[in-house]
Amino acid sequence: MSKLPVDVGIIYEGERIRKANMYADLAGPKSKGAELLKVVAASKVKDGSVTVIGPDLKDMKEGSAYPFGVSIEVSGKKLEEDLEGVFERRIHDFMNYIQGMMHLNSRDIIWCRISKEANKAGLGLNHVGQAMVDLFKAEFDVIEKIQVTFYTDDKKIDKFLKDARAAYEKRDAKVRGLKDEDVDTFYGCLLCQSFAPKHVCTITPSRTSSCGSITWFEGRAAVKVDPKGPIFAVEKGEVIDLEKGEYSGINEMTVERSNGEVERVYLHSLFDYPHTSCGCFEAIGFYIPEVDGIGVVHRDFRGVTPFGIPFSTMAGQVGGGVQSEGFQGMAIEYMRSSKFFAADGGWQRTVWMPKALKDRIGNDIPEDVRDKIATEEEATDLDSLKAFLKEKNHPVVARWKEAVQASADGGIAVSQFEMPVAGVPMAGGGMTIIFKNAKIYAEKVIIKRNDK
Numbered sequence: 001m002s003k004l005p006v007d008v009g010i011i012y013e014g015e016r017i018r019k020a021n022m023y024a025d026l027a028g029p030k031s032k033g034a035e036l037l038k039v040v041a042a043s044k045v046k047d048g049s050v051t052v053i054g055p056d057l058k059d060m061k062e063g064s065a066y067p068f069g070v071s072i073e074v075s076g077k078k079l080e081e082d083l084e085g086v087f088e089r090r091i092h093d094f095m096n097y098i099q100g101m102m103h104l105n106s107r108d109i110i111w112c113r114i115s116k117e118a119n120k121a122g123l124g125l126n127h128v129g130q131a132m133v134d135l136f137k138a139e140f141d142v143i144e145k146i147q148v149t150f151y152t153d154d155k156k157i158d159k160f161l162k163d164a165r166a167a168y169e170k171r172d173a174k175v176r177g178l179k180d181e182d183v184d185t186f187y188g189c190l191l192c193q194s195f196a197p198k199h200v201c202t203i204t205p206s207r208t209s210s211c212g213s214i215t216w217f218e219g220r221a222a223v224k225v226d227p228k229g230p231i232f233a234v235e236k237g238e239v240i241d242l243e244k245g246e247y248s249g250i251n252e253m254t255v256e257r258s259n260g261e262v263e264r265v266y267l268h269s270l271f272d273y274p275h276t277s278c279g280c281f282e283a284i285g286f287y288i289p290e291v292d293g294i295g296v297v298h299r300d301f302r303g304v305t306p307f308g309i310p311f312s313t314m315a316g317q318v319g320g321g322v323q324s325e326g327f328q329g330m331a332i333e334y335m336r337s338s339k340f341f342a343a344d345g346g347w348q349r350t351v352w353m354p355k356a357l358k359d360r361i362g363n364d365i366p367e368d369v370r371d372k373i374a375t376e377e378e379a380t381d382l383d384s385l386k387a388f389l390k391e392k393n394h395p396v397v398a399r400w401k402e403a404v405q406a407s408a409d410g411g412i413a414v415s416q417f418e419m420p421v422a423g424v425p426m427a428g429g430g431m432t433i434i435f436k437n438a439k440i441y442a443e444k445v446i447i448k449r450n451d452k
Helices: 081-096 116-121 123-138 155-174 214-226 248-258 311-318 331-335 355-364 382-392 395-406
Strands: 022-027 033-039 050-053 064-066 068-075 101-104 113-114 145-151 183-187 201-203 231-235 239-241 283-290 293-298 329-332 350-352 415-421 432-435
Touching: 022 116, 022 183, 033 155, 050 116, 064 239, 068 081, 068 123, 081 101, 081 123, 081 155, 081 214, 081 231, 101 395, 113 116, 145 350, 155 214, 183 214, 183 248, 201 248, 214 231, 231 331, 248 293, 248 355, 311 329, 331 355, 331 432, 350 382, 382 395
Parallel strands: 022 064, 033 068, 050 145, 293 350
Antiparallel strands: 022 113, 068 145, 101 113, 183 201, 183 231, 283 293, 283 329, 415 432
């Protein structure tokens, strides 16, 4: 390892840098950024080169946020394009090995943070690049040459962002059309266990990793090049429930890899045994019992959902590797899958999402419901959401009518789901409300602490 002004090692992987100790944010919610790793011809790589385009860390203003682009190019006789996403996801690990640097998320939603102590020690992006070079070469002997470029210039990063998103789309499009039932092997990923100890991500043709970075093809390539790595093959075993996406092999693997914390997983349902969530997910699917429908909110949305809470609050409740019934962290690409919450009604039950997300995937939403799904422009609370769904005659309205017919007093039956209570600390157990075979009519619910 090249000499750096701070330590580098796996012991720093779970380091959290809080706002009070922040020197600077790179990318994240107050700026923009992306990371992209490409396999290129050897002639295009100057081995070991690190380039910084824009201000380095020492030139940044303390407490501010800056754009951040991470471009890594590698070459090697045994490398193939399917490895790009696999190696790219390891940026998350390797940057977190650097003392005083925190890396969250992936692709174009990355968020990095530098501590005040690291800045005082003299850490620069050239040092971060040197660490990337050394760590990648030490971990993967198939990488013969590597170069790193960082973008922190606000104008220069825009083209890089455009190129990165085009590369993501090319990777994602490759797996579309392939279904879970078309293969015998799935893949598991443990890359987020340093932040979410119970979480095991399952990657199938119909379900991209929750962070959006690893498709089934990339999982397959990862196992070939790094058979003992954090991504591994999983025999899917017996099909227990095809619609819900429950397989004996996935259950057995999840029990083992979560140290017995999670026993069953439904890949394609929000209810009963939803897939666990880490913290790097691109979006959250959530059940809205008041309309018996499904909402989706993505990380870039700064407003509030019809529940009255933003993405950040919801993410804090469902992350960490827990199974939160009625909620699930997921990749945006999963919304393009034919298995998208198939057991729960899929698009026919989806009622709300931010306009930016709807515009992004609009062509993949079935035409018969596309205009019936509300955004923040039509619905900002439950009352306006109900009114919009009635006006558009969304398919869930028929479910309301069926429920009313089945209930003499006009209530809507709610299938069981579990909802963490916003604002209640989760340390020491926290509080969770479980609705099971319930009919809810209350106009107001008041929860008071009993100190007796």
